[in-house]
Amino acid sequence: xxxxxxxxxxxxxxxxxxxxxxxxxxxxxxxxxxxxxxxxxxxxxxxxxxxxxxxxxxxxxxxxxxxxxxxxxxxxxxxxxxxxxxxxxxxxxxxxxxxxxxxxxxxx
Amino acid sequence: xxxxxxxxxxxxxxxxxxxxxxxxxxxxxxxxxxxxxxxxxxxxxxxxxxxxxxxxxxxxxxxxxxxxxxxxxxxxxxxxxxxxxxxxxxxxxxxxxxxxxxxxxxxxxxxxxxxxxxxxxxxxxxxxxxxxxxxxxxxxxxxxxxxxxxxxxxxxxxxxxxxxxxxxxxxxxxxxxxxxxxxxxxxxxxxxxxxxxxxxxxxxxxxxxxxxxxxxxxxxxxxxxxxxxxxxxxxxxxxxxxxxxxxxxxxxxxxxxxxxxxxxxxxxxxxxxxxxxxxxxxxxxxxxxxxxxxxxxxxxxxxxxxxxxxxxxxxxxxxxxxxxxxxxxxxxxxxxxxxxxxxxxxxxxxxxxxxxxxxxxxxxxxxxxxxxxxxxxxxxxxxxxxxxxxxxxxxxxxxxxxxxxxxxxxxxxxxxxxxxxxxxxxxxxxxxxxxxxxxxxxxxxxxxxxxxxxxxxxxxxxxxxxxxxxxxxxxxxxxxxxxxxxxxxxxxxxxxxxxxxxxxxxxxxxxxxxxxxxxxxxxxxxxxxxxxxxxxxxxxxxxxxxxxxxxxxxx
Numbered sequence: 001x002x003x004x005x006x007x008x009x010x011x012x013x014x015x016x017x018x019x020x021x022x023x024x025x026x027x028x029x030x031x032x033x034x035x036x037x038x039x040x041x042x043x044x045x046x047x048x049x050x051x052x053x054x055x056x057x058x059x060x061x062x063x064x065x066x067x068x069x070x071x072x073x074x075x076x077x078x079x080x081x082x083x084x085x086x087x088x089x090x091x092x093x094x095x096x097x098x099x100x101x102x103x104x105x106x107x108x
Numbered sequence: 109x110x111x112x113x114x115x116x117x118x119x120x121x122x123x124x125x126x127x128x129x130x131x132x133x134x135x136x137x138x139x140x141x142x143x144x145x146x147x148x149x150x151x152x153x154x155x156x157x158x159x160x161x162x163x164x165x166x167x168x169x170x171x172x173x174x175x176x177x178x179x180x181x182x183x184x185x186x187x188x189x190x191x192x193x194x195x196x197x198x199x200x201x202x203x204x205x206x207x208x209x210x211x212x213x214x215x216x217x218x219x220x221x222x223x224x225x226x227x228x229x230x231x232x233x234x235x236x237x238x239x240x241x242x243x244x245x246x247x248x249x250x251x252x253x254x255x256x257x258x259x260x261x262x263x264x265x266x267x268x269x270x271x272x273x274x275x276x277x278x279x280x281x282x283x284x285x286x287x288x289x290x291x292x293x294x295x296x297x298x299x300x301x302x303x304x305x306x307x308x309x310x311x312x313x314x315x316x317x318x319x320x321x322x323x324x325x326x327x328x329x330x331x332x333x334x335x336x337x338x339x340x341x342x343x344x345x346x347x348x349x350x351x352x353x354x355x356x357x358x359x360x361x362x363x364x365x366x367x368x369x370x371x372x373x374x375x376x377x378x379x380x381x382x383x384x385x386x387x388x389x390x391x392x393x394x395x396x397x398x399x400x401x402x403x404x405x406x407x408x409x410x411x412x413x414x415x416x417x418x419x420x421x422x423x424x425x426x427x428x429x430x431x432x433x434x435x436x437x438x439x440x441x442x443x444x445x446x447x448x449x450x451x452x453x454x455x456x457x458x459x460x461x462x463x464x465x466x467x468x469x470x471x472x473x474x475x476x477x478x479x480x481x482x483x484x485x486x487x488x489x490x491x492x493x494x495x496x497x498x499x500x501x502x503x504x505x506x507x508x509x510x511x512x513x514x515x516x517x518x519x520x521x522x523x524x525x526x527x528x529x530x531x532x533x534x535x536x537x538x539x540x541x542x543x544x545x546x547x548x549x550x551x552x553x554x555x556x557x558x559x560x561x562x563x564x565x566x567x568x569x570x571x572x573x574x575x576x577x578x579x580x581x582x583x584x585x586x587x588x589x590x591x592x593x594x595x596x597x598x599x600x601x602x603x604x605x606x607x608x609x610x611x612x613x614x615x616x617x618x619x620x621x622x623x624x625x626x627x628x629x630x631x632x633x634x635x636x637x638x639x640x641x642x643x644x645x646x647x648x649x650x651x652x653x654x655x656x657x658x659x660x661x662x663x
Contacts, residue, residue: 021214062141062143066148084537085586093530099210105195
């Protein structure tokens with residue numbers, strides 16, 4: 001929640017949240033969510049604000065929590081978060097390559 | 109293998125009932141959250157009161173381990189939970205607790221019901237309340253102990269559990285207890301700490317410290333009660349909490365801990381106010397701990413029936429000798445020893461144990477340690493009562509499960525918080541830094557030559573990795589999304605407590621281990637005979653270490 005409230009939108013963005021039932025990391029795609037960063041939508045600044053606003057209005061669906069935007073760079077079609085935090089969040093613990101999304105370990 | 113019941117506190121009907129009721133209450137709250145009856149804003153404080161966080165990848169559940177004591181039955185349950193509800197492992201923390209990194213919200217009610225069957229729960233492991241009380245992990249076993257601190261820890265646990273006056277404090281409140289002059293519980297870094305002392309008449313009582321803490325504003329605790337009588341301890345502690353609850357700042361989270369209040373008032377004014385409150389409580393005759401209750405609780409911790417054995421550590425091959433010389437501490441009973449199980453194998457995650465390791469440890473506990481193990485704040489496990497003659501067998505069992513690393517207290521026995529690999533608050537990773545330093549100093553002869561050197565790493569200013577108290581402390585910071593690591597030198601969490609001094613600008617992820625090595629090399633070159641790193645640092649100061657640390661980074 002704190003992320004969403006104090007955000008300055010700058011550059012290409014993605015929208016993320018955690019799934020309520022199991023905490024798994026989600027990325028916004030269209031009007032729904034996907035489990036991998038590479039499948040998510042990348043927004044320009046106006047699109048990002050609209051996506052965040054749409055997600056916040058869906059809080060009553062009780063499917064996800066804590067939506068917030070983060071900055072990414074897209075090069076040759078590959079999306080890379082600007083911050084280390086989001087790189088790790090998209091993959092899993094760097095010290096356990098056998099766990100998390102990097103290992104295909106998702107609660108589909 | 110037959111399960112051994114150790115001498116530790118066992119729940120009475122009140123404990124069992126309150127844990128059971130709380131578990132069902134939280135199960136209903138989870139259900140109401142999933143159906144949307146509760147919003148996230150309403151639910152978040154409820155889940156935090158039950159130790160459930162939302163971290164970087166998933167939920168995280170912090171299970172309370174009162175004063176770090178675990179029975180073999182409980183250890184097997186912790187293994188079961190790791191297997192059934194998590195990803196096959198758990199993480200032992202600097203608060204002597206265990207955390208699970210991947211539980212699903214929908215599973216947490218069932219998980220808590222399983223935990224309750226072994227008298228465990230996650231209550232007061234988060235939130236602005238009195239947290240799980242911690243203690244010397246050698247309690248009841250150490251040769252230097254004046255008195256076993258566990259009865260007091262248990263009395264504090266019962267008093268502080270769901271204490272209605274202290275459920276919404278200005279901020280969290282951490283209490284530690286110890287009964288020995290050698291401080292293994294980091295007393296000086298706690299909001300409040302109690303040390304068992306003996307007065308001039310030879311009677312034991314309690315020295316009470318207040319206002320210590322880490323975080324962004326570290327302070328060493330100060331003495332607020334020189335000698336509190338045992339029957340008065342709850343009245344005295346309640347007095348401290350009342351002064352804090354009334355005057356601690358609630359307008360600024362960074363200034364809300366009792367360390368800030370203590371230093372704003374000054375210790376003399378703090379003491380005056382506490383003593384005034386204490387006199388009022390005493391005048392009403394409230395909160396005296398009945399001697400019969402002290403005796404009843406103490407009886408649970410009665411020393412086991414130690415056999416009469418010769419005091420003789422067996423000899424063995426080089427690996428066994430290395431382990432006994434480093435991981436064995438002196439027990440008060442002849443023929444017995446305290447054995448540290450290092451959770452710091454080089455290349456592994458500090459504090460992590462797999463479900464299989466936990467089960468194997470439970471077997472070792474039953475066979476060799478009267479069914480008991482302790483979690484240390486240094487993220488290791490401790491077998492408190494083992495026969496010296498069993499040490500070779502214990503060592504062989506530990507070797508089989510990869511937990512025979514002979515590095516307790518050495519440079520590779522590193523405290524590290526979960527950091528940015530798991531934690532939502534972190535600015536930088538801690539675990540890979542611990543691993544890279546451990547790898548660099550992997551050679552055991554070199555570690556022994558360096559001697560006692562405590563490295564402690566935190567991934568943010570909240571200091572869960574105790575970096576302020578490290579002989580070498582490392583703080584991870586975020587510079588525009590990139591991890592940097594600041595060095596601090598000269599900290600100590602022991603009886604000679606001190607706050608580490610910040611060296612200067614940070615190092616990159618790839619530079620930090622080399623910088624640590626250059627710092628250690630200065631110690632090796634400058635130490636006097638028998639001098640530990642900390643003592644050399646205190647003698648010669650920061651300058652030579654700083655010059656060396658930045659030399660190569662600048663080149």
